[in-house]
Every structure is written in structure tokens, then in C-alpha cells.
Amino acid sequence: MKIAPINKIIIEKGADEYEQTSAILKRLDEPLVERISPDRYREKGEFMDMDKNTLRLIPFKGEFIKPCPGTKGYICCGYLILHVGMNCPLDCSYCILQAYFNQPSLRVFVNLEDELNHIGHIIDSHPERIFRIGTGELIDSLALDHITGWSNTLSSFFKGRGNAVLELKTKTDLIGGLLSSPYRERVIVSWSLNSPYIVSREEHGAPSVEKRIRAAKECQEEGYVIGFHFDPLLRHTNGKEGYLRPLEMMDKYIDPKRIIWISLGCLRYIPVLKSIIRRRHPRTDILDGEFIPGLDGKMRYFKPLRIEVYSFLREQIEKWASDTGLYLCMESNEVWMEGLGWSPENTGGLSSFLDKRVQKFVEN
């Protein structure tokens, strides 16, 4: 896949002090550089393009690691988010990041390496706990890897930390950094998948499902533990057939015995995102479904529609393999029971289920 070129770098005051800033500048082909003081700088990015050709290097002052905020009334996987940056060169029509249009451009936190000591201290102080940590919450984990080298930095940090794993979630096939990294044992690479119809219409800039699954195959062959996330699931015409396509490709390329987990999650969105999607992606039909406000105020499909999607996929996945660590993202106990036939009952239960998967699949 081709990522849109970076035409401009904005370097925030203080970012020059970090090695990653110069490393990133060396990797790019002489882009326009502007040095700014963030308190005096006014965003110039256009709403429609989110200024995705500009890379902003930031000495991030906030918390680098945070628990996934979860959501009221639904069961969360209990993983920790490592904030390495924000915004994404892909431009999926359903993406929550569009709601942060007051913070345009791709943002990289260049002081990550310095913060890793602190994160290491947290992990090492709790040997009894398993830390499932991921970078794919506010940015695709691999889409900027060729510029940031995150996969290499982080995989070497996680190496030897027996109570932690790093999950790199991506929609890309940009696995060059991973394949050249010697540290693989604590890294899970997972792909977000969708029906080809949704990929072609809604996941602008992302490679095809087949390319993603082939990248997954390569990583699996190279010894990486892999996972998949069918999220967001979207109901559409011939949707059932559509969602069979990635499963067929997985059957063709992937060894199911070495999949740590597969998650399912129907589209949910904060209400304010709707009008943004309508403006930025006027041709989309993802909002046509019967969305209702959930217990957490986010919009989601009317319950029986979600249950139908989950039951269908569960049946299909289980036809292929019986032990794929299938779980639901942000769903209620009731939907778990009806969609998957069992329930972890609460966030603690799901965390424990996923921790056991880590113990089973990731080497110590």
C-alpha cells in the first residue's frame, strides 16, 4: 500500500531535544519544516482533509499509558492504551478521530522512548498482573512505522518482560519494520478486517482485505502471534456474504491454531460524529442502519440487529476453527450470551479470558 506523502513537518517547541525528531527528519525526503510554539500557534488544517499530509512532532506532556476507558453498561477487554501519537493517514469514514478536527495533522509523540522507563517501572512493579498494551487506539499502529520506527522501539522494550504484551493493531500491510525486528516474542500483530464492500467504500487509503491477510500470513510465518478484529461490523446489502470473504481468505492463508484472538464489534459512534461523517463522506451508507442510543450514549445498532450479526459470524468462525479466542468488544452481558453463547459477565471476566489467551500463546 502507498501512504500519502508527508509534505510538511511541524516541530513543536521542545521536540528537537529528542532523538526521535532527528531520526524522523532523516527518514523523510526534505519536507517543509516549521518550528512552532504550540501556545501561540493557530491550527491551519482544513476540516475536510484533517491535514493528513502534515506530521507534527510533539513532546507529549500527558499520560502515555492509560486504561481503555471502556464504556458504561458494556463489557470492556481491559487493555491498556499506549499513546504514541494521534490521527491516522488512512481516512475511514467511520473513524472517531474525525471528531477531533480541532487537532488536525498526524501527531507523533517524540519523547516516547524517554517515557518507556516509567512504563517499564509500572509493568515490573506488578509481576502478578498481565499487561496487554496496544498502540492502535488513536492511530494505526503500523501506518507510520516506516517514519517512526515504533515497532522496533517497542518490540525491544517488551522483550523479556514476561508479564506484558504489545498488540499492534493495523489495517495496513506495512510489516517491513516488524519483519526486520529481531524481537518478536512479546508482540501480537492484529489486523482490523471488514467485508470487501466496506473496505472499498469506507476504508479510504487502506489496502484490500486480501493484502492484510497476506501480511498476517507473513507475520505468522515469521513467528509473530497474530489476531483479528472484525470491528466495526457494518450491516449492508449482502453483508453476510461480504463477511464470509475475509473468513475464506483467512482459511486460505492463516493457521487458526496460532490466532490469539478474534474480536467482533458492531459500529458505535458518539452522536456528534454523525454530522461530521455526513459532511466528510457524503456518499457513505454506513449511517443508514437503525442506530439507537446505547446505555453509554453512543449510537449502536438496535440490539437484535447486533445479535444477529454476532451469531452469524460466531457460527462461521466456529465452522472454521474452534479455539480462536472469540470475544465481543463493548457489548452487554445479554448480547454476549445471545451472540456468542457465553459471557465473561464483566470486564474482569473478559480480561481474565484474554490474559489466559496471552499465557497460552505468547512465549515466556
Added chain:
Amino acid sequence: MGIKMISNGIPILVNLEEFDEAPGPNCMSFGFGIKTLINSIEAVGLINTPFVTRNREGRLDIVAGYRRIMALKAMKYDRINCIDLSDSGLSALEKLLFNLYDNISIRRFNEVEKGMILKRMMLYISKENIEMHYMQLLGIKNRREIDILMKIDEFNETIKKSIADGAISTNTIGLLYDFDNRSSSFILKCISDLRLNFNQQLKYIDYLIDISIKEGKSITDIMDEDWFLELLKDEDLNTPQKARKMLNLLRVRRFPFLTNNEKEFDKRIKGLRFPVGVSIKHSPFFEGQDFRLEIVFKDGKELKEKIDTLAQAEGLNGIRDPWREDS
């Protein structure tokens, strides 16, 4: 001319016929009442002298004091004292700002006025400059609101009046931002005619947009449909009833599966023939797991009677989510 010189300017007598009724390039008043001002002038006379300037056509433009001049005109004055800024050397932008600060120190602008101010400012300074220096002053929350407020200036006087009166919200205008003028006018007219509250306005537009996209029909085509025209003409319904009925019809069309389930649930509950004052409700949109039983009673005796009747009611096992198969 500096500020001191302006305030020390010597008033000249001006014929009121020299002013147009429109606010002109400097003033930013819309949707105001002049009765209080007339009472004030009648009681104590004109306290503050208006500021004016002569335009290229030789007529007078008001720089500050538009409402006062309108009040004096209504009071049938012929001539009043004004301070003429024609030779002050003030630029067009400075005159506009003169009026802006004159107003902002004593009152809040309505949304139409904010739109007028922005449109006028945009003639002289960049949008970026406005964002930097005037957004906060005008109480504008974000860049998008600037665009929305400027859009207001394009609507007809009736719609503007509804906006200035607070009958149509800025959020509503925001939703209409990308619509063509015909569709916007249709929608706003319906909002005014049916006197939809803010919440209803947003729902109405949201349903319309969704239906329009889903069915591949234009907004105006949907609003030209017979059911809608008949509803507007229905003499058996008052305005709030028409508003509720319209929203309900649009909701059913937008959410057929959900509303079918709601209907089926209500039908089943009704079929149970509970005693008067007993009701069962599902969670909002059936998203929660539980149902809610409500019993209205006068005293313990009545409560016991109702519980006894309820316990013997046939078909309680049938209370479940309507989409589930019979167990």
C-alpha cells in the same frame, strides 16, 4: 481623529430623511423592539448623540445609534443632532468596529446580528484574523459556527426573525448548512409553521436527511408527498399534535424494525388486560435487559388487589423482547 476628538465632536443638525431604513454598512441590529427606547426618549430626551458619516452617494450612513434613529423616526422627528465622522479619517473597518464596541458594551448580539457582523467584517479582514481576534468577543465557540452564522444572512426576513427570536436554533442552521436554499427554506418554513421546539427541530432534520439518503429522494420530494401535505391541512389536529404526528411518521419510516418491535410490545402488553393503573415498560430502545412494572394505587388494600389480579393474569410468560421466538 482620535477617540478623544470623536467624543468631543460638535453635533450638527441632520434631516432624518437622509437615512435609509436599512442598517447600512456599519450597524448590526436585527429583530429589536424600539418601544422601550421611545419611552426613554419621551421621558428624558435623546441622551447619546448618534454618529454618522456621509457615503459616496451623498446620503448618510449611521456609524452608531441606528436604533435611536429608528425610534426618533417612529416618533416623527424631522431633524436631530448627530456627530458627523465624514472627515474623521476613520477607515470602513474602524467605523464597523466603532459600532461593534458601542453595542457589545451594553448588550448581547442575537445570532442574526452575529452573522451580519461577520459578513461585514469579512469584507475587510481575513477569516483567520476574525478567528483570532473576534471569535471570543462575539461568543462564537468554533470555526464552524462562523460559517453557520454567516449562512444565516442568506435567509429571508421571516426566517431571520425566527432565528433572532430564538425559535430556530443555531444547531438547526448548522444541520442545514450544506443544503440547497430551496430545501433549507422548505424545512425552516415547516419548523416555523409547526412551531417545533429545538429538540424536535434536530430530530426532524435528522430523520429527513437519513430518509433522503436512504431512499435516494430529495428533501423537497419527501416534503411534497401527500401524507405530509394532508397532515398540514388536517383540521382535527392542533399545531403541537401535527408536529408530534409528523415526527412519529418520519421515525417509523426511518426506523421500521425498531418501531415495529415497539408496536408489537405495546400490543402484547395491552392484550394482557392489566387492571387500571398497572403498566409495563421496556427499557429505552430495548437496550437494557429489564422491564419496568408500575402500579398506581391509593392504599395498601388496593395495591394487594392489584397484585392479586396481576398474579393471576394470563399470558405473563409472554412478556419478553418482541423479536424473540415464543419459548
